[in-house]
Amino acid sequence: MHRVTFVELFNHHITQKYVKRSGMAHAIACAYHALQLAKQYGVDPDLATKAAFLHDIGHYTWYRNGSWDYDLYKENDIHAIKGAERAHKLLIRLGEHPKKAKEIALAILLHTDSYLPDGKLELSPLQKVVALADEADEEPKGRHHYRTISDEKALEALHRLDQLIVKALQEHDLYQKTV
Template sequence: MGYVTLVEIFKHPITQKYLRRSGVHHAVNVTEIAYRLASERKENPELATKAALLHDMGHFEWYREGKWDYDEYRRHDIHAIKGAERAHKLLIRLGENRVKAKEIAIAILLHTDSYLPFSVKEFRTPLQQIIYEADEMDELPKGGHHYLQMENEEAIERLTSIDQKIQEVSDKLQSN
């Protein structure tokens, strides 16, 4: 099992399918924010960025009379549950380390508690808190952040840059 890059994850057809629903722009922005937060807090940037990239892959679109119905979506939202499941399966398929895949999936599961009748704020690990905060930092009212556009080429450029930074950190740690 080697290192699975953000770009490899992004290019996979399953990722492409679900990020088209939840927004490539939002996924990449949250990934960049998560990288910055993880670096500042001395948390694992690899896990943070992978969880951030995939955090919304469980979204389902709710329409009423041909129009997006944000309120209906919020009433029935379980995207964190579906996203954690999809992300874990995808990461294992790509050859990700099983322990890392589980930690990433749990961070996705707990990046929001909107689907729960209680708060999990005080129970989040530092990694899970990073994903929560990164997501919140990129949000727009009524889910508008999911509709901002980004071409795949730009997403790949930005994710490649993050992959390079993560590799540099990893190389530095291995040489010490």
């Protein structure tokens, strides 16, 4: 199986629909944060960046009376559950190794505890990296979801991210195991 690239992910209609809806600029920023955090936590950078990029793919738009309602979202949202399923299906369709697609989906599922009952989860290093990458780019009242980026700039940033990931994988002898 080949390594699914960010350019392939970006060009897929599911990514275009759902990641753009939840904020492409936020998704890219989180992926870059995850790349740095992956080094710090000893996590596979390919898995970390893909999970961070796709972490909000399950967002639903919560509106009341024609306007976005952040409180309604915070009260009722389960985007991590829907996102894990949606990302897994997308990655499998693009040819990602099923084991890697599952790890990515689980990291997306657990990137937030907003939908879980009170308690404490023990996160794996990958899951922790994705949660931290998301937190690193958050803005009050969900404003990080509304930053914009042109398709050209997004593709340029994702192409560069692909290059950085290949370099990181090669540095840690993971590249042959990934492709």
